[in-house]
Amino acid sequence: MKLNQLFLFSVITVGLTIAIQSSIADDKPAKIDSKKKEAILQLFKMQKTDQVGSQVTEQMIMMATQPNGPQAPTDAQKEHIKEVIKKEAKGDEITQSLIPIYDKMFTLEEINGVIAFYQSPIGQKFLNSQPQLIAESSEIVQQWASKTGARVKKKLDSSKK
Numbered sequence: 023m024k025l026n027q028l029f030l031f032s033v034i035t036v037g038l039t040i041a042i043q044s045s046i047a048d049d050k051p052a053k054i055d056s057k058k059k060e061a062i063l064q065l066f067k068m069q070k071t072d073q074v075g076s077q078v079t080e081q082m083i084m085m086a087t088q089p090n091g092p093q094a095p096t097d098a099q100k101e102h103i104k105e106v107i108k109k110e111a112k113g114d115e116i117t118q119s120l121i122p123i124y125d126k127m128f129t130l131e132e133i134n135g136v137i138a139f140y141q142s143p144i145g146q147k148f149l150n151s152q153p154q155l156i157a158e159s160s161e162i163v164q165q166w167a168s169k170t171g172a173r174v175k176k177k178l179d180s181s182k183k
Contacts, residue, residue, distance in 0.1 A: 054121060058130045062121050065133055068140045068149065071120065075113015082107050 054062075066072045086107060087100040095103065124133065139145040 054125045055130065058125060058133065059121060061130060061133045061137065062124045063117075065124070065137055065140075066117060066120070068137065072117050075111070075116040078116065079107060079111040079113055082111060 063072070083104050086103045087095055089095070128136075140149055
């Protein structure tokens with residue numbers, strides 16, 4: 023799996039965990055103002071958050087159909103897995119689960135401010151730079167984690183002596 027895909031998958035997993043915990047904690051979620059919900063959905067579209075569900079679905083399919091252990095799934099098994107995941111993984115559920123978080127964290131005016139920023143030339147540059155920023159940041163984080171892990175292992179190994 024590519025590093026930026028792993029990063030995206032990790033971010034999505036954390037986001038889903040938070041969203042699920044949030045929805046479990048609230049037995050009866052508050053009614054969201056329709057104008058605010060519309061603005062949140064517009065923001066999601068600009069951030070391409072509305073595409074997360076299909077990206078996660080593809081990641082799930084890729085992970086589920088890769089060889090795991092000594093036996094690789096057959097082509098028929100892969101197709102069955104793909105069908106079941108596509109049927110069960112409704113990407114819009116992710117988007118809908120994220121709306122209450124944005125509702126809780128931001129006012130309508132703040133959401134509209136972010137939208138206005140994204141519509142500006144600087145905001146467009148920011149949005150268009152996100153994939154490269156994530157990819158390069160992920161690489162730096164991986165290098166840091168590798169170096170730090172090696173130093174920690176070395177210290178731990180030397181303290182055992």
